[in-house]
Amino acid sequence: MLRFILRRILQAIPTLFGISFLSFAIMTAAPGGPTAAMKLDPHLTVKQREAAADRLGVNDPFFVQYIRWLIGDDWKTYETVDNDGNVVREKGENKGILRGDFGRSFTYKMPVVDLIKEKLQPTAELGLLSLLVGFGLGVPIGILSALNQGGKFDNLTRVVAVVFNALPAFYMGLLLILVFGSYLELLPMGNRCPISVSGECSLTDRAERLILPVFTIATGFIAVLSRYARAATLDVLNQDYVRTARAKGLHSRQITFRHVGRNMLIPIVTLLGPSIPGILGGAVVVERIFSWQGLGRLALEAVTTQDYPVVMAFVMFGGVSTVIGYLLSDIMYALVDPRISLDAGAGRS
Secondary structure, X not given: OHHHHHHHHHHHHHHHHHHHHHHHHHHHXXXXXXXXXXXXXXXXXXXXXXXXXXXXXXXXXXXXXHHHHHHOXXXXXXXEEOOOOOEEEEXXXXXXXXXXXXXXXXXXXXXXXXXXXXXXXXXXXXXXHXXXXXXXXXXXXXXXXXXXXXXXXXXXXHHHHHHHHHOOHXXXXXXXXXXXXXXXXXXXXXXXXXXXXXXXXXXXXXXXXXXXXXXXXXXXXXXXXXXXXXXXXXXXXXXXXXXXXXXXOOOHHHHHHHHHHHHHHHHHHOOHHHHHHHHHHHHHHHHHHOOOOOHHHHHHHHHHOOOHHHHHHHHHHHHHHHHHXXXXXXXXXXXXXXXXXXXXXXXXX
């Protein structure tokens, strides 16, 4: 197992470098560039804008910019112009992403890493709970639908899954706010914590405000997982070893949990990989709708304001989360299916 994990980590290194190269190329080709927002500041002179552009290195060749983004510029000295027109020499502060430094945010004027740490907890709460609810409801619903194939429960869940899958996240969120927040007034309509002078937030308030956004993201997982679980369960129920177990007189509950349950999980665990980075993608829309101060809303604001250091940090964060997600999926795949030996080099590549 350890050899497999190390091998997958080594294989992920060129993948992450490829992601960084392509995303950086797209960023540099975007209209305006990192200094576009500075043109809106009437207090900056032409020399100050040129000095800022020189310090950011936007006029350098592409490969020079890319290498500096990787390894930093704390070894280089820049000349800037202060408000009095005097030339000031300053040393670079960026250490490069290879040393965990993504620069400073243009909008928030603080290190990007500190900004992400500040917004990580709200998104982690939202994403992990959505994943647990999605898998916790979707898989059992799919199994029960397969065991009652053609029945009322099966037909109802199939219709609901189609509806959940067809409705976009923004529409589902607005619909839930309208019904449960406005008409019925059962749940809060937004914000992670109630607005107060003290800024305190009780556990009950936070739990109530999690229900609507978590369910909005979880509906997509429930729709997909219930259909996958139903199809996988029906496939296992038609296998010879299940018919043999029935012929031997084993109890239906024993057959379901010992034979059907474990074997139908084999295709389900493969969905864990894309589900982890999918949490961040869903949070971009949901956090905006519910005024949730997390990574998703920060990413949307960064794209809108052309905050390039934050955007690039999110791109790399998404790449790393994708690699971790598929690694966990492979490990769980081997744990569920004893025929797969990761140490022997088997399994999905």
